[in-house]
Amino acid sequence: MEENMKSWGKAIGYGILVWVTPFIISFLIFPIHDSNRPLFESIMAVTVSITAVMFGLFYLKQVTENMVREGIQLGLLWLIVAVLIDTPLMLIGGPMKMSFWAYIADIGVTYFCIPVITWGLSVAYSHSANSKTKPSQNNA
Numbered sequence: 001m002e003e004n005m006k007s008w009g010k011a012i013g014y015g016i017l018v019w020v021t022p023f024i025i026s027f028l029i030f031p032i033h034d035s036n037r038p039l040f041e042s043i044m045a046v047t048v049s050i051t052a053v054m055f056g057l058f059y060l061k062q063v064t065e066n067m068v069r070e071g072i073q074l075g076l077l078w079l080i081v082a083v084l085i086d087t088p089l090m091l092i093g094g095p096m097k098m099s100f101w102a103y104i105a106d107i108g109v110t111y112f113c114i115p116v117i118t119w120g121l122s123v124a125y126s127h128s129a130n131s132k133t134k135p136s137q138n139n140a
Contacts, residue, residue, distance in 0.1 A: 005073055006063050014055040015081035018114065021051045045110050052078065052117040060118070060125050067129065071122020075115025082111050 005011050025047045026033075026040075033040045056074065063070045090096040090103050098106065 005070060005077070007059075010062075011059060011074055011077055012081065014059050015078040016085070018048075018051050018055050018078050019082045019085050022047045045113070048110055049113055049117060052114045053121065056118045056121045060121055063122075063125070067126040068119070068122045071118045071120075071125075072115060074122075075118030078114045078118070079111050082114070083108070 022044060026044055029040060029043060052075075055078075056071070059074060060067065060071060086103070086107065088094050090098050090107065091100065
């Protein structure tokens with residue numbers, strides 16, 4: 001990471017919100033965790049995705065250069081934030097007391113969609129910005 005992110009504070013703040021929002025939803029729908037586990041897991045994956053898209057858009061709209069690099073760094077930062085917050089809750093003496101591999105299989109893999117989403121958003125933003133600066137082919 002040769003260059004700093006546009007706004008570390010905002011990136012970390014949004015990263016915390018990317019973790020907190022699905023946590024709140026999981027708490028609200030936890031009764032279906034045991035009764036309908038596939039539905040619970042599907043809702044959580046969709047919630048993480050929606051949250052990453054929403055906060056990714058909020059963050060990336062302020063970026064004017066090195067968009068793709070920024071999107072990749074943002075997603076990796078949010079992945080790290082989520083795992084760091086989860087560690088005391090899910091792995092180290094927390095209420096869930098999951099093994100590392102159980103955590104990866106149950107929760108960790110879902111978090112890998114976060115950098116994929118922010119990378120995709122940054123590529124889309126980058127292409128959008130490039131098309132606005134190029135003259136239209138249809139006006140010739």
